[in-house]
Amino acid sequence: MIGSLLLQVLRIATPYLLAAAGGVVAERAGIISLSLEGYMLSGACAAAFGAYAGDNPWLGILAGALGGMTAAAIHAVATVRYRADQVITGIAVNLLAIGATRFALRVVFNSSSNSPRVAGFAFGNPLVLLGLLSIPAVAVLIDRTRFGLRLRAAGEHPAAAASVGIDVARTRVTAVLLSGILAGLAGAYLALDQHQFTDEMTAGRGFIAVAAVIFGRWEPYRVGVACLLFAAAETVQIHLQSASGIPSQFVAMIPYALTIIALAGVVGRSAPPAGLGKA
Amino acid sequence: MPVAMAIAVAVVVGDLLILSVGQSPGTVYRLLLDGTWGNPYGVAQVVYKATTLTFTGLAVAVAMQAGMFNIGAESQLAAGGFAAGAVGMVLPASVPGVVAVVLLLGAAAVGGAVVGAIPGALVARYGANEVITTIMLNFIVLAFLNWAVAAHLHVPETLHTPGLVTGTVARFYPGAAANWTAVVALVVAAGVGWYVFGTRAGMALRAVGLAPEAAEYAGIPTGRVRLAAFALAGAIAGVGGTNFVLGNKHYYEDGFAGGAGFIGIAVALAGGGRPVGIVVAALAFATLSQGGLAIHAVVPKQMVDVMQAVVILVVVAATPEVRRMLR
Numbered sequence: 125m126i127g128s129l130l131l132q133v134l135r136i137a138t139p140y141l142l143a144a145a146g147g148v149v150a151e152r153a154g155i156i157s158l159s160l161e162g163y164m165l166s167g168a169c170a171a172a173f174g175a176y177a178g179d180n181p182w183l184g185i186l187a188g189a190l191g192g193m194t195a196a197a198i199h200a201v202a203t204v205r206y207r208a209d210q211v212i213t214g215i216a217v218n219l220l221a222i223g224a225t226r227f228a229l230r231v232v233f234n235s236s237s238n239s240p241r242v243a244g245f246a247f248g249n250p251l252v253l254l255g256l257l258s259i260p261a262v263a264v265l266i267d268r269t270r271f272g273l274r275l276r277a278a279g280e281h282p283a284a285a286a287s288v289g290i291d292v293a294r295t296r297v298t299a300v301l302l303s304g305i306l307a308g309l310a311g312a313y314l315a316l317d318q319h320q321f322t323d324e325m326t327a328g329r330g331f332i333a334v335a336a337v338i339f340g341r342w343e344p345y346r347v348g349v350a351c352l353l354f355a356a357a358e359t360v361q362i363h364l365q366s367a368s369g370i371p372s373q374f375v376a377m378i379p380y381a382l383t384i385i386a387l388a389g390v391v392g393r394s395a396p397p398a399g400l401g402k403a
Numbered sequence: 404m405p406v407a408m409a410i411a412v413a414v415v416v417g418d419l420l421i422l423s424v425g426q427s428p429g430t431v432y433r434l435l436l437d438g439t440w441g442n443p444y445g446v447a448q449v450v451y452k453a454t455t456l457t458f459t460g461l462a463v464a465v466a467m468q469a470g471m472f473n474i475g476a477e478s479q480l481a482a483g484g485f486a487a488g489a490v491g492m493v494l495p496a497s498v499p500g501v502v503a504v505v506l507l508l509g510a511a512a513v514g515g516a517v518v519g520a521i522p523g524a525l526v527a528r529y530g531a532n533e534v535i536t537t538i539m540l541n542f543i544v545l546a547f548l549n550w551a552v553a554a555h556l557h558v559p560e561t562l563h564t565p566g567l568v569t570g571t572v573a574r575f576y577p578g579a580a581a582n583w584t585a586v587v588a589l590v591v592a593a594g595v596g597w598y599v600f601g602t603r604a605g606m607a608l609r610a611v612g613l614a615p616e617a618a619e620y621a622g623i624p625t626g627r628v629r630l631a632a633f634a635l636a637g638a639i640a641g642v643g644g645t646n647f648v649l650g651n652k653h654y655y656e657d658g659f660a661g662g663a664g665f666i667g668i669a670v671a672l673a674g675g676g677r678p679v680g681i682v683v684a685a686l687a688f689a690t691l692s693q694g695g696l697a698i699h700a701v702v703p704k705q706m707v708d709v710m711q712a713v714v715i716l717v718v719v720a721a722t723p724e725v726r727r728m729l730r
Contacts, residue, residue, distance in 0.1 A: 211474070
């Protein structure tokens with residue numbers, strides 16, 4: 125019983141962990157990640173199309189990563205190359221992902237709601253394991269590698285980083301593309317888990333990942349814990365829905381409310397990287 | 404200039420999407436125009452959609468003039484519509500129409516202002532980031548409204564409230580979605596222009612947006628100005644909810660905002676943050692979204708969603724400092 129509950133928490137947490145790990149990478153490099161939702165949606169759509177075309181879930185995973193990366197590339201070009209406002213670009217990328225995936229769904233499968241059934245994994249989705257590993261992997265990348273050092277410099281003080289010869293633009297583009305791959309995998313998990321792509325299937329999960337990044341104060345392990353916490357709240361809600369009498373809508377508010385409280389500094393201030401959002 | 408570039412790029416992307424499904428761009432764009440400005444029904448639909456977008460565009464612009472991003476217009480719009488619908492469903496038929504309309508416009512303004520004031524207060528009091536706060540609040544408010552309607556106020560088997568018996572706003576012609584709320588939108592746009600650019604309070608608001616430290620030094624209570632700007636933005640978006648509730652369906656329905664709050668960001672940007680520009684941009688975005696329905700038989704209507712997103716991307720990319728454009 126406990127085991128199956130933990131497994132359920134883990135399954136719900138998987139897309140949060142993957143996308144939030146991506147969010148940490150991009151934001152620590154100084155690029156605001158409001159577009160995780162769009163990367164995830166693109167990844168989910170591409171994963172379903174890939175798994176369908178190749179009748180193979182591994183192809184779905186690959187396509188999902190590429191789909192997320194493609195959406196991230198748009199964000200990277202606009203914000204780094206053209207120095208477009210990162211907030212508005214993020215929102216535009218999300219709108220673009222919704223429109224483009226719907227267009228693709230209509231053109232390829234002549235449907236306004238979902239793709240046909242696609243191949244999935246019979247015994248356990250490998251992305252669950254990858255989700256768990258993504259947090260320590262990102263922690264090591266940011267704190268223990270040369271790239272991580274450059275990434276933190278680009279995120280904390282881009283001008284100073286540039287003055288010591290760090291290619292800030294290149295570092296940031298790499299970080300955003302990596303975040304796109306991770307969020308794309310989060311989307312691939314959703315599509316392969318449900319054996320199809322459905323319109324707007326990410327349903328705000330990308331923003332829960334954003335919430336986890338902020339609530340976890342941009343520290344990978346804290347962010348991972350935040351993801352698990354949000355997933356645990358959902359799991360509890362699923363099991364207690366009828367017994368507790370607490371409407372599901374109120375449980376759904378928890379991550380968002382916690383994030384606002386964290387931002388307001390009521391319980392320990394949540395401060396972003398100093399160079400976040402700055403060109 | 405960025406706007407012209409944005410339109411050009413969006414048309415190119417539109418062409419590519421049209422060609423990808425084996426249609427001719429010329430035919431599709433003609434269909435789009437015929438289905439919008441080419442007949443009375445289309446015009447009414449465009450004007451109706453532009454009305455809501457004018458309100459949300461103004462709501463984003465007011466906060467922007469004060470140096471803040473209002474990503475919360477979506478939930479402010481929904482809360483305004485909800486307040487109008489909830490008050491409207493209990494107003495008895497004996498209340499005269501004019502009185503009821505004023506009451507419901509007020510309710511919508513208050514509903515939106517409350518939702519706008521929350522991030523405003525958090526910014527003013529705690530220095531919270533308004534972008535994240537408004538995004539998170541969107542989810543909270545929309546979930547709350549969904550619960551309120553689904554659990555308490557709905558007509559059985561639906562997700563909408565009982566209809567108004569008084570306080571509805573007349574349509575421009577029988578069957579038209581467009582209604583006199585469009586005129587309210589123009590009045591509010593003019594009022595915002597006067598307030599922001601023609602009053603002392605508006606000058607303080609712009610001063611806080613332009614140079615907060617200098618404004619603070621000059622004795623302007625920056626926190627209070629930011630709170631007021633956000634509450635005003637919320638009220639404007641909230642009144643936008645009456646376009647649906649008072650003018651068209653005559654009830655509040657879960658999800659009626661349908662993204663108009665987010666397109667409002669694009670409208671405010673493309674409109675340069677000024678009332679006249681916002682009205683024009685609202686009409687343009689409304690033409691696109693109504694045009695999508697007109698072309699759906701030959702090209703999936705989502706083509707226009709993609710084009711709208713491209714317009715936003717190019718406008719922000721061609722304007723390195725978006726805020727500079729607003730001044």
